[in-house]
Amino acid sequence: MNEKPWTALCIGLTLFVASQVTVQPQVPQLPMPDFADDLRGRHPEIEANGEFRGWRESNPVGPWHESATSAQGLRTVTIENVLGNRVFGALVTIGRDARVVRTTTVNLEAQEQTRGQARQLAGARWPKPGQVRQVKPVIEFRPEPNPIEFRWEFEIDAGTSFDTYVMPKDSQIAVKPLSIRKIGMLGPVGAPGTAATGAAGSVKEDVADNELHHPAAFVQAAQQATQGATTDQDRARLRFDLVHKDYPYGAYIPNIVNFTWSDLLTRDLNQREGICDELAVVAMSHLRALNIPARYKLLSWRNNKLEKAHAAVEYFDGTTWRHMDTGRGQGFNNAAVYRLEGKLDIRVMLARLPSDARSTQDAYGVKDVDGDGRLHPYFDFLVSPSYPGQKEPGYSY
Incomplete structure (x- = not known):
């Protein structure tokens, strides 16, 4: 899951001892994120999916993301491995009978589209500190027999304009403008x-x-x-x-x-x-x-x-x-x-x-x-x- 250090708590906690001259109280510190627990809890249907289990054997779970729910009650779950060079996508139903509808694996390394490379290209175009606010992989499942569509989506602090540009291998980066509000x-x-x-x-x-x-x-x-x-x-x-x-x-x-x-x-x-x-x-x-x-x-x-x-x-x-x-x-x-x-x-x-x-x-x-x-x-x-x-x-x- 994308858990937090503490809260996220949806993660692991470790106790560290804060050293002082006279007093050494124990202070709970939050661990770095380990996103797998939240994924398995929120989407047991993915955890039980054979294709995902096979993918996970060689791809430790990194950050993951859900799309908004469609009018048909469908949601795309996109899961990165910890290296950011492979992505597993699942189209699932949202409801008490949640089930996996479709799955796919995207090899970003083979497509020269790793997270680091994508962010480097985006940073060259929007060089101001903090201007590139989010970067996440997006998988869109099209009706059979059409192929899926993959892209990196960035959230940019760039006013109200919308922009896209082409990455290597003709892959688009969708740029979603963001106006930061207090x-x-x-x-x-x-x-x-x-x-x-x-x-x-x-x-x-x-x-x-x-x-x-x-x-x-x-x-x-x-x-x-x-x-x-x-x-x-x-x-x-x-x-x-x-x-x-x-x-x-x-x-x-x-x-x-x-x-x-x-x-x-x-x-x-x-x-x-x-x-x-x-x-x-x-x-x-x-x-x-x-x-x-x-x-x-x-x-x-x-x-x-x-x-x-x-x-x-x-x-x-x-x-x-x-x-x-x-x-x-x-x-x-x-x-x-x-x-x-x-x-x-x-x-x-x-x-x-x-x-x-x-x-x-x-x-x-x-x-x-x-x-x-x-x-x-x-x-x-x-x-x-x-x-x-x-x-x-x-x-x-």
């Missing part, structure tokens, strides 16, 4: 501290606005999509379905693994793309927009003898806190989904009261700027218990 321009911000109603045991913070969550910006869409639902659990299910369908997994956003990004940055700046913690943050805002209390849970586990981490959500249905993970098709009211995937020693943490000013530490080598809507995925929260967390019913046993 967080203050991304949408309305509701009044903080909205009180929960009719939810025994909930607290105000579970429905409140903060630096990550802006429920007021999602109220209209949330209300329209849940018309006719009679219980909070029904409303939550409809929000789960929407986020799972409309917010694709995107690992190619610069520094996406270093921070947990706000709901507005994910929706408006990053075009509804993110990895596990962004999807969790957006799902929480959708729930809070309906005045359904929602809280942020961090998970750790072992997989193939490696420490991993993840982000998920719990919502309050009026009597009980229930699990939600929009990154998994079977992730509604199903805290056992991780055990069913084979995860071991699953532990859980509650991450509360996000504040960008809470930590002054860099986020894995990238400066953490206060007030920009991008928070350190661990140190900008109040986390209890501390890493690696504790075993909880449903998740752990």
Whole structure:
């Protein structure tokens, strides 16, 4: 998956000891991304696909990306290997009966189209620092018997123009212009501290606005999509379905693994793309927009003898806190989904009261700027218990 150092949590965690003269506290540090776990959890139909298994034997999973869902309920999943010289593509259905429709493998090395070569050409054309914002491989499946189309797609901070140019072997690079917007321009911000109603045991913070969550910006869409639902659990299910369908997994956003990004940055700046913690943050805002209390849970586990981490959500249905993970098709009211995937020693943490000013530490080598809507995925929260967390019913046993 394109997990993050910590959150991404959809990755592995390692403890490092910060050495000081008199005190040597243990500080959890986030690992570098290992995208396979999120891919397998979100798309078990690909994990079980024989062609993908054969491809993976010689191609360790690197960054992967989902397209938007088509009107026919189809989504393309594009997976790079760690070297960026081969890509596996799968056309899958989105729904409770997810299945692989078509697959293909693209040998970029043979076509002289490796990620490094593509980025070098793009950098020569757009030389300003930061002008080339994203680069990702795109596979388009055409109706049989037509061949697939492959291209590198770049997101360029270039105003409003759209441009393309030709790479070696007559392969086009599609250039998608991007106009960077500041967080203050991304949408309305509701009044903080909205009180929960009719939810025994909930607290105000579970429905409140903060630096990550802006429920007021999602109220209209949330209300329209849940018309006719009679219980909070029904409303939550409809929000789960929407986020799972409309917010694709995107690992190619610069520094996406270093921070947990706000709901507005994910929706408006990053075009509804993110990895596990962004999807969790957006799902929480959708729930809070309906005045359904929602809280942020961090998970750790072992997989193939490696420490991993993840982000998920719990919502309050009026009597009980229930699990939600929009990154998994079977992730509604199903805290056992991780055990069913084979995860071991699953532990859980509650991450509360996000504040960008809470930590002054860099986020894995990238400066953490206060007030920009991008928070350190661990140190900008109040986390209890501390890493690696504790075993909880449903998740752990």
